[in-house]
Amino acid sequence: LKSAPTAPDAKNAANSLAQEVKTSGLTLLDDAKIIQALHAFCANKKSGYERESGAMGLQALATVLGTPAAPILVQSLPTLFELYMDKGDVVREAATAAVRAILKSFPPEGLGFILTRLETALDQTKQWKSKVGILDAIRTLSNQNKELIGEYLGTTLPHIEHAMHDTKAEVSSAATKCGTALCGTLPNPDLLPHVPPLVKCMANPEAVAACIKSLSNTTFVAEVTAPALAVLVPLLNRALNDRSMEVQRRTVIVIDNLVKLVRDPKVAARYLSGLVDGVDKIMQGASFPEVRAFAAAAHATLLKAGASSGAPPPQPRDLASETQECVRQMVPFLPPSLFTSVEPLRPFHPLFSLSLEFSGELVADLVQSRKYDKADAWKRCVGTCLSPWMSVYGGSEDKDGGEVSETIRTHFHALYKAQFAPKSNGSSEEGEVLCETLFSLAYGALLLLSHTTLRLIRGRRYGILGPN
Numbered sequence: 001l002k003s004a005p006t007a008p009d010a011k012n013a014a015n016s017l018a019q020e021v022k023t024s025g026l027t028l029l030d031d032a033k034i035i036q037a038l039h040a041f042c043a044n045k046k047s048g049y050e051r052e053s054g055a056m057g058l059q060a061l062a063t064v065l066g067t068p069a070a071p072i073l074v075q076s077l078p079t080l081f082e083l084y085m086d087k088g089d090v091v092r093e094a095a096t097a098a099v100r101a102i103l104k105s106f107p108p109e110g111l112g113f114i115l116t117r118l119e120t121a122l123d124q125t126k127q128w129k130s131k132v133g134i135l136d137a138i139r140t141l142s143n144q145n146k147e148l149i150g151e152y153l154g155t156t157l158p159h160i161e162h163a164m165h166d167t168k169a170e171v172s173s174a175a176t177k178c179g180t181a182l183c184g185t186l187p188n189p190d191l192l193p194h195v196p197p198l199v200k201c202m203a204n205p206e207a208v209a210a211c212i213k214s215l216s217n218t219t220f221v222a223e224v225t226a227p228a229l230a231v232l233v234p235l236l237n238r239a240l241n242d243r244s245m246e247v248q249r250r251t252v253i254v255i256d257n258l259v260k261l262v263r264d265p266k267v268a269a270r271y272l273s274g275l276v277d278g279v280d281k282i283m284q285g286a287s288f289p290e291v292r293a294f295a296a297a298a299h300a301t302l303l304k305a306g307a308s309s310g311a312p313p314p315q316p317r318d319l320a321s322e323t324q325e326c327v328r329q330m331v332p333f334l335p336p337s338l339f340t341s342v343e344p345l346r347p348f349h350p351l352f353s354l355s356l357e358f359s360g361e362l363v364a365d366l367v368q369s370r371k372y373d374k375a376d377a378w379k380r381c382v383g384t385c386l387s388p389w390m391s392v393y394g395g396s397e398d399k400d401g402g403e404v405s406e407t408i409r410t411h412f413h414a415l416y417k418a419q420f421a422p423k424s425n426g427s428s429e430e431g432e433v434l435c436e437t438l439f440s441l442a443y444g445a446l447l448l449l450s451h452t453t454l455r456l457i458r459g460r461r462y463g464i465l466g467p468n
Helices: 007-024 034-043 048-065 067-085 089-104 108-124 128-144 149-164 169-183 192-203 205-216 226-240 245-259 265-271 273-285 289-305 319-333 350-368 375-392 402-419
Strands: 339-341 433-443 446-457
Touching: 007 048, 034 048, 034 067, 048 067, 048 089, 067 089, 067 108, 067 128, 067 350, 067 375, 089 128, 108 128, 108 149, 108 350, 108 375, 128 149, 128 169, 149 169, 149 192, 149 226, 169 192, 192 205, 192 226, 205 226, 205 245, 226 245, 226 265, 226 273, 245 273, 245 289, 265 273, 265 289, 273 289, 319 350, 319 402, 350 375, 350 402, 375 402
Parallel strands: none
Antiparallel strands: 433 446
């Protein structure tokens, strides 16, 4: 690969290398120092051929090895992004193709994992072409995962907004396109017509007044969920601090209308609590009684929805602990030869440790979102990620990991159901039990009862009590 005279020869050598790794096992990437060698090729300032060959090698590994190698090759992204500044067109094209291959190797459930790495790379790189490449990669991911990207808007958009203010026009333009693609995935149809002005506000704070005016003339009917609030709340905070009394009036009206459609108190507590102080300030100090009245109505709506300025903010997920616990639950179902020790846990190889932790993080997300009925997702997150390790190094005959992933899915589902199992006091004096079950009840998008135990005994009288 290093001495290949032409690009086709280099490509053939890269594919042969990847096939050898696939046959011999993923530990070869570290034991034979393949990744280190390819990174050295990419960093060779004296030879454009070597830089191109290094990128080709990483692309071939991602394409041939697929998902099992994704958590290993993701460490190569910063090296490839640096090649975006290369003077040679063929080197930049090879680096771009390698980045696309690595991103494509991740399952849809790994979106949060890869976004975190791209955000870190965007913040750390100083090269403008590298920033443009990272922004284009995030935009591609958003277009490919429109139904999943909304969960991450709250953490991703601040990085994109920061890039919009970059001094390099190309970076600012790429960030605007990326922000438009991200906001275009909002599940709220009432907000989709307002995506361009919302993105413009991120890049230009002077456009806030016009955007608020547009929003105040909109009748909102669809439920407002976390992705929509992740986009709107920063804008509303800016508008609350605007000096114009007209902008303040329109802003509190928009807040009142929007918050009435927020059904989840946890979402309200997470996103809306930051608006309470701003609305309260207008309610107390606005010059016009009309504005104070609108602010008072918005303030009452915020509190009713679950927002609070005094309560501590909701604790973020401790993803590291969740991942560690999921890995601990998964280990008994994996071949023992993959571990030199179980207590404390010691995987047999550092690269397997990366793959196991990656799979555990994906499983933690599945558990957190309660996707116990998505067998295909569990197979992608467990079986596909770990099957090469189990077959080559664990002696498993489960070639695609389907059996172990189904076993692990069933195990986690059983743990989940045990948390909500109906509790019986063991007394037989109550009478004949007509019904004892666990159920949930929703009206439209509003969840009324969640994992509620219903226990009915003959001869008793039952009723439902509610505020209405």
